[in-house]
Amino acid sequence: MIVTVAGFKGGVAKTTSAVHLAAYLQRLAPTLLVDGDANRSASLWASHEGLPFTVVPEAQAMKYARQFEHIVIDTGARPSGDELRDLVGGCDLLVLLTNPEAMSLDALLQTTEALQNLGGQYRILLTLVPPSPSREGEEARALLEAESLPVMRAAIRQTSAFRHASAQGVPVYGLKGSRSAKLAWLDYERAAQEIVAAIQEKA
Template sequence: MRIGISADKGGVGKTTTAVHLGSYLARDGQTLVIDGDTNESAIDWAAGGKFGFDVLSDQDAAGKVTAYKHVLLDTEARPVTEDLKALVKQVDVLLLLSRPSATDLRVLLKTYAKVASMKNVRVLLTQVPPAPSKSEEDARELLREAGVPVCTANIRRSAWFEHASLDNTTTDQMRDVRASIAWSDYEALGDELRAWTKL
């Protein structure tokens, strides 16, 4: 499976998503996360060597992609239109990430418009606040009305993603029920993507 992960706003969980989907897919075969962001956040996260998959920069991954069953690309934040259109043609699915706030969704709709004609694009809502907030429900309604395809799975806001980053690990490797709850969101997302792409 080839997955692109992109967003026009920073801080929405691009790297968290790349790393956790990498951990999910690594259970099915050799997996590579390509860190295409100049911040190299995924490379820094993997520095402890506790991952069951590889994390490489764009340059280091050149010529090696075919050796992997699954490849995830953590893109540069705010990609230009041409780069986004080129990316969507190279992947099985492009995930556009957004928090469910009105400000974030306005930016997301502009980004989605650049690739709206492509059938392999899905929006992933991240950092979803807990009940009684209805921000996720409102966001889904807005996106449905705009004709934007949204993943059924979402990623709830959790401090355990930050804990995992600081510990150079992923939430599925942490021995705490709250970390397991955080991991379950990515497990649900991985299951959904595999069912949708049939890969």
């Protein structure tokens, strides 16, 4: 199973999502995270040696890929229409991230035509959704659904737990005694389960 994570704007939790989707898939079978982002954020996270899966730079992916059943690819930001097609062609499902902020949604919606041409080969995951009583997440979901875009039912709530997890080099479930960390992991479990189901449905 190959899952590619992409975003049209920085700051939408792309690496955080790649790390946690890989952490979930590792519980199912050996998983490789390919760090294709020039910032090498996933590699930095892994440098603390607290992640339960293997992380390699994109240039080494071909060497290691055959050893793993699942692969998650963390890409660079702002893919063009042509790059989107290439990304879709290279994976089982492309997961596009956006937070509910207007600039992020605009960046995504500017590519609506290119996205619709991709068919059902991708899903949109809302990230950094502010907690209640904010309605930003619901409003963003309604906007995307009005454009007939495939928005995932799962969404990732905004919490400082992810920042602490990155600093410690562990998945968010590795933070001890944190209720917000448990909820954050639950969000990614739900997202990962939805992704796996979508891929299995296509198979």
